[in-house]
Amino acid sequence: MQGVDIRRRSHAASHGFCFVPLRRRDGAAVPLPRHNRGMTQETPQQDSAATAADNTSDHSGKVDLPAKVRVRFCPSPTGTPHVGMVRTALFNWAEARHTKGTFVFRIEDTDAARDSQESYEQIIEALRWLGLDWDEGIEVGGPDGPYRQSERTQIYKDVAAKLLEAGYAYESYSTSEEIEARNLAAGRPKAFGYDGYDRTLSEEQKQAFRDEGRKPALRIRMPEDDVAFDDLIRGEIVFKAGSVPDYVIVRPNGDPLYTLTNPVDDALMRINVVLRGEDLLSSTPRQIVLYRALIELGVAKEMPLFGHMPYVMGEGKKKLSKRDPESNLFLHRENGFIPEGLLNYLALLGWSIGPDRDVFSMQELAEHFDIRDVKANPAHFDIDKAIAINAEHIRLLDPADFLRRSIAYLHRDGTVSAPTWDDLTDRERTILEAAAPLIQPRVRLLGEVSGMAGSLLSTAEYIEPEPDARKQLKATAAEVLEKAIAALDEVPEDEWHGDSLHELLSKVLVEDGGYKPRLAFGPIRVAVSGRRVSPPLFESMEIIGKAVTLARLRGLQNNL
RNA sequence: GCCCCCGUCGUCUAACGGUUAGGACAUCAGACUUUCACUCUGACAACGAGAGUUCGACUCUCUCCGGGGGUACCA
Numbered sequence: 001m002q003g004v005d006i007r008r009r010s011h012a013a014s015h016g017f018c019f020v021p022l023r024r025r026d027g028a029a030v031p032l033p034r035h036n037r038g039m040t041q042e043t044p045q046q047d048s049a050a051t052a053a054d055n056t057s058d059h060s061g062k063v064d065l066p067a068k069v070r071v072r073f074c075p076s077p078t079g080t081p082h083v084g085m086v087r088t089a090l091f092n093w094a095e096a097r098h099t100k101g102t103f104v105f106r107i108e109d110t111d112a113a114r115d116s117q118e119s120y121e122q123i124i125e126a127l128r129w130l131g132l133d134w135d136e137g138i139e140v141g142g143p144d145g146p147y148r149q150s151e152r153t154q155i156y157k158d159v160a161a162k163l164l165e166a167g168y169a170y171e172s173y174s175t176s177e178e179i180e181a182r183n184l185a186a187g188r189p190k191a192f193g194y195d196g197y198d199r200t201l202s203e204e205q206k207q208a209f210r211d212e213g214r215k216p217a218l219r220i221r222m223p224e225d226d227v228a229f230d231d232l233i234r235g236e237i238v239f240k241a242g243s244v245p246d247y248v249i250v251r252p253n254g255d256p257l258y259t260l261t262n263p264v265d266d267a268l269m270r271i272n273v274v275l276r277g278e279d280l281l282s283s284t285p286r287q288i289v290l291y292r293a294l295i296e297l298g299v300a301k302e303m304p305l306f307g308h309m310p311y312v313m314g315e316g317k318k319k320l321s322k323r324d325p326e327s328n329l330f331l332h333r334e335n336g337f338i339p340e341g342l343l344n345y346l347a348l349l350g351w352s353i354g355p356d357r358d359v360f361s362m363q364e365l366a367e368h369f370d371i372r373d374v375k376a377n378p379a380h381f382d383i384d385k386a387i388a389i390n391a392e393h394i395r396l397l398d399p400a401d402f403l404r405r406s407i408a409y410l411h412r413d414g415t416v417s418a419p420t421w422d423d424l425t426d427r428e429r430t431i432l433e434a435a436a437p438l439i440q441p442r443v444r445l446l447g448e449v450s451g452m453a454g455s456l457l458s459t460a461e462y463i464e465p466e467p468d469a470r471k472q473l474k475a476t477a478a479e480v481l482e483k484a485i486a487a488l489d490e491v492p493e494d495e496w497h498g499d500s501l502h503e504l505l506s507k508v509l510v511e512d513g514g515y516k517p518r519l520a521f522g523p524i525r526v527a528v529s530g531r532r533v534s535p536p537l538f539e540s541m542e543i544i545g546k547a548v549t550l551a552r553l554r555g556l557q558n559n560l
Numbered sequence: 561g562c563c564c565c566c567g568u569c570g571u572c573u574a575a576c577g578g579u580u581a582g583g584a585c586a587u588c589a590g591a592c593u594u595u596c597a598c599u600c601u602g603a604c605a606a607c608g609a610g611a612g613u614u615c616g617a618c619u620c621u622c623u624c625c626g627g628g629g630g631u632a633c634c635a
Contacts, residue, residue, distance in 0.1 A: 076635050111634060176633075189561045191631050217633055234565070243563045243631090251633045258635050282564055282630040310566080317627060348572060348584090355574045356583040375573080377566050378628070385572065385585040395598080442597045472595080502594080510594090521594040533596040 063230045063305060063372070069101035069273045072266065073127075073134070076108045076258075077119035081126040082327040083381060084277065084312040084320055087346045091309060091374065092275050093132045094347070097366035104269055105137030106147040110261050115150075126329055130339045131362065136269075144269040149261050156256035159264050159299055160218055160249060168293035169249060171216030172198040173209040194219070194245040215252040220259075220290055222246050227285035232273070232307030234376045239285040247286050263287045267300030274304045275371055278378070279319075281308045307371045310350050311378040320381055327381075336409060336445030338397075341390030348389070349379040359392045391444035403436045406449040413450035415457055431456050434543050438535040455529040456543050462555025463530035472532055473560065477523040480515060481557045483508055484524055488550060496546045498538035505538075527556035 071092040075085055096103035105127070109115040124138060136142025146152060163169040174197050183192045199221065201209075209216070222245065228238040249260035266274060284306055294300035312327075314320035320327045332342055344360060347353075351374050353360050360368075394402065404421055411419040416428050424432070432453065439452045455463055465473075487508040491501070509520035525537050528549060534540060541549045 108635070114634070193631055240563065248633050257633070278565070279629065352573055358584050380571060382571050382585070388585055517594050525595060537594060
């Protein structure tokens with residue numbers, strides 16, 4: 001006997017909607033029309049009483065949020081942290097901070113084959129570096145620990161047993177080969193999925209399988225109704241009856257799967273708002289069905305609200321993949337993104353703080369963020385705009401802070417002797433203090449600081465010009481250097497200041513010499529810095545001093 | 561195949577059903593500047609298509625087209 005096809009694949013145009021009654025949230029409702037939400041301080045509490053009774057939606061079609069959300073970030077430790085993951089963490093964090101709610105951080109490491117300790121540690125490091133602090137979870141603890149799923153296996157075993165006993169789950173002995181073979185034989189498409197064969201197995205049939213030495217997987221029995229929910233970002237979403245097959249929650253070897261552990265932990269940790277990536281959207285009906293069972297069993301108290309954030313896209317029309325270098329968080333850090341800049345940019349992907357505004361602080365983000373204002377369509381990661389936003393935040397940094405953050409990069413690049421301010425030499429500190437204000441508005445990434453500060457910190461008597469700098473040198477360079485050297489040589493040490501040097505060289509080269517400013521100062525810049533782009537020339541000369549300046553001018557002269 | 565999502569300048573976005581459809585990045589052209597950068601000015605550039613509702617549609621409804629995701633004993 002072939003398996004019973006329990007799935008209705010009806011094309012019937014009209015379905016009676018089976019609306020899932022979302023649990024009433026306690027606390028104040030926040031029925032704000034989109035156009036003015038988040039823009040003013042007083043919006044949240046005002047008119048809440050009016051629609052608090054109706055939880056599912058208000059007049060603007062938005063779902064009401066719990067007064068205090070409990071959200072979570074629950075990555076799997078596979079691979080290096082990527083920007084899509086950061087965005088997910090960010091929006092959860094922002095929603096928690098906005099409502100003065102709770103941000104829970106848990107790790108979903110139920111897939112031993114793919115998870116790694118290294119990745120686990122990197123994720124923690126990533127959140128810490130970004131400043132996305134959590135209230136309960138990994139390393140900080142909390143009332144619902146442990147927060148690492150690999151340490152919670154007994155919990156899942158117990159829940160699975162209850163689910164099986166109460167009939168929400170059943171034993172499934174079919175192998176994937178058998179399922180595929182049955183689908184093929186019945187003329188169903190290969191991607192049809194599980195056919196429900198084991199739903200109606202008799203005790204004798206099960207025993208026969210056991211006698212063969214087979215062990216069952218556990219599957220959840222999906223209802224023969226539409227499954228619907230109100231997505232916080234997308235509005236009502238209905239999955240047609242029969243479109244979601246019974247799915248496995250426990251492997252034959254007893255390993256619990258994400259499909260079980262995720263809802264169970266959300267329930268146990270009293271998560272009331274689930275904000276995650278769009279990729280999980282199609283698994284939501286399965287979770288809702290399981291959640292209903294958990295509520296019946298007393299494991300869960302209420303159905304959480306769901307919000308599915310759009311993808312972060314890479315080149316072309318594809319989701320930013322983990323392989324894509326632009327997705328690698330730590331690479332952005334190495335390049336010199338600062339958390340404020342990267343996070344600000346990421347928040348812009350799908351959300352905006354208000355018209356005509358795109359640079360803001362994390363505090364402002366927390367103040368104004370509302371997950372219901374997030375757009376549903378995917379956004380491309382645009383590295384140029386990300387860098388531009390980062391540049392704005394770098395300029396906003398307090399100069400001392402800018403300096404402090406730059407040291408690690410300078411040390412990495414061998415430009416200074418130590419990784420922290422206190423361990424630098426006096427000379428390095430003096431030079432950097434003078435140079436920092438000149439450099440800060442000129443870099444967009446902290447990784448660019450070394451290139452700007454290098455010629456100032458170096459005592460080299462000759463700097464080989466970078467290729468594009470050498471190209472700037474025209475035929476007149478030799479005469480210009482000659483004249484400049486002669487004039488500068490006469491300047492007494494105690495009159496070696498930026499303004500007077502500027503004045504002197506303008507007179508000698510531009511006024512008397514008749515050179516265009518570009519031709520007059522270009523060679524000097526190249527000699528002093530080796531670069532086409534550098535900190536302001538005369539300040540640079542002042543910083544490196546008379547001796548080094550003259551040495552470098554002569555050095556270039558000899559190497560034209 | 562079936563299920564689900566998405567559709568405003570190149571990109572990210574704004575716009576109580578009534579605006580010359582706004583801003584940002586990028587691009588181009590200028591100003592300022594010793595170069596670069598910063599700053600400032602200007603230019604270019606969009607509602608996927610078609611119906612319907614309406615006095616009026618980017619906005620509401622439907623169809624189509626296009627794109628994406630899922631259809632696992634991954635998450």
